[in-house]
Amino acid sequence: MLAAIGGALAGLLMLGQACVAADLKIGIMVPTTGSEATAGKDMENAMKLAVSEINDAGGVLGMQIVTITGDDACDPQQATAAASKLVSSDVTAVVGGYCSGATLPTLKIYGDAGIPMVIPAANSTKLITANPGNAFQINSTGFDQVNTAVDLFKKKGVKRLAIIHQGDGYSEDLARLTREKWTGMGNEVVAYEVVNKGEQDQSALVTRIKSKRPDAVFWTAYYADGAMVIKQLRQAGYRKLIAVGDGSNSPKLLEIAGRAAEGVYCFSNPTVEYLPAAKTFADxxxxxxxxxxxxxxxxxxxxxxxxxxxxxxxGTTDKKAIIKALAETRDFQGIAGPISFTDKNTLAKSNFVILVAKGGKWTLYQ
Incomplete structure (x- = not known):
């Protein structure tokens, strides 16, 4: 009798282990707290919607995907903790990375663990050199953004450019690359400013910028602080071109800046409003x-x-095999466009577009 009970318990234990084994754990790493939490929660929502659709269609290799979210708070130190949490949770793979500065230190952690990673947003060129080979960027890099930016500046007759960044992995990288490209073309960068994150009063910055008489101002950091800089520039009477990078392409920038954002240009990844393939997803x-x-x-x-x-x-959850499959991706049809990778695990073809703020909304410029 005891043997029978023991056998039954063992069977139940094995069944429980089988149920656990039937789950495919994938980590999500995004900022769900801090100044960029709106963007991070949006990304988490989109990933969970994808997971729901995948699971409803039968899952992956007969397994249901279960996600575990690590909050990086757009902060390098917290990102390191989030990555360590996901690794210790024994995830098979990770999808995430919004702020480049927070994503950078996690690459080694995931690399050492051999975990395949897809990075949807972060695009600093520093990620390329720091990548151990397991991470794949599906947003175009800073090199592509700089080319898009200088093309617009040239078309608009800009000669004297002011650049503002915040010293983080993303904004400093974009600022530096823009300065190198712009001056290399024989133009002037008349101001190259770094400001602290979260600083509300930018009057001293605005005074310095205006004194240099730039034809355009390029804000390379994130939307929350960018909106305040734009507002204060316009309030101080600066009426020439203002442009922002893809860290500021959130509609939240337009909400915060209000009428001051009218006419501001943005270099952006493709967003759902301009993607016919994304209509069902958006609905x-x-x-x-x-x-x-x-x-x-x-x-x-x-x-x-x-x-x-x-x-x-x-055909397996073996991490090396998944990394190999990612590297071999050719024209995967995403709603934001086809995905193929270079030998550096970056998006093979630029996906950048130019937006312009009109009537409180981002509209497609070209």
Whole structure:
């Protein structure tokens, strides 16, 4: 009798282990707290929507995806803790990375653990050299953004450019690359400023910028502080061209800056408003989360779908095999566009577009 009970308990234990084994754990790393939490939650929502669709269709290799979120708070130290949490949770793969400065220190952690990673948003060129080979960027890099930016500046007759960054991995990289490209073309960077994150009073900065008489001002950091800089520049009477990088492409910048944002240009990854393939996704997102998808929703959704596709193509949860499958990706059809990779694990073809603020909304410039 005792033997029978023991056998039954053992059977139940094995069944429980089988149920656990039937889950495929994938980590999500985004800022869900801090100044960039709006963007991070948007990305998390989009990834979870992708997971829901994948699971409803039968999952991956017969397994249901279960996600674990690590909050990097757009902060390098907290990102390191978030990455360590995901590794210790024994995730098979990770999809995430919004702030480049926070993503950078996690690359070694995931690399040492051999965990495949898809990065939907972070695009500093520093990620390329820091990549141990397991991470894949599906947003175009800073090199592509700089080319898009200088093309617009040239078309607008800009000669004297002011650049403002915040010293982090993303904004400093974009600022430096822009300065090198712009001056290399024989133009002037008349101001190259770094400001502290979260600083509300930018009057001293505005005074310095105006004294240099730039034809354009390029803000290379994130939307929350960018909105304040734009507002104070316009309030001080600066009427010439203002442009922002893709860290500021959130509609939140327009909400915070108000009328001061009118006519501001933005160099952006493709967003759902201009993607015919994203209509069904956008409708489902609104229905599920009762809000509009933000700027990185499409890429975040594609990132999770790509990871599931790579695991399917690998035919196994072996991490090396998944990394190999990701590297071999050719024209994966995401809602933000086709995905193929260079030998440096970066997006093979630039996805950057130019937006301009009109009537309180971002509209497609070209």
């Amino acid at each position: 489902n997102y609104r229905k599920t989360f009762k809000q509009n998808p933000d700027a990185y929703a499409a890429l975040a959704y594609d990132g999770m779908k790509l990871m599931a596709d790579a695991i399917t193509r690998a």
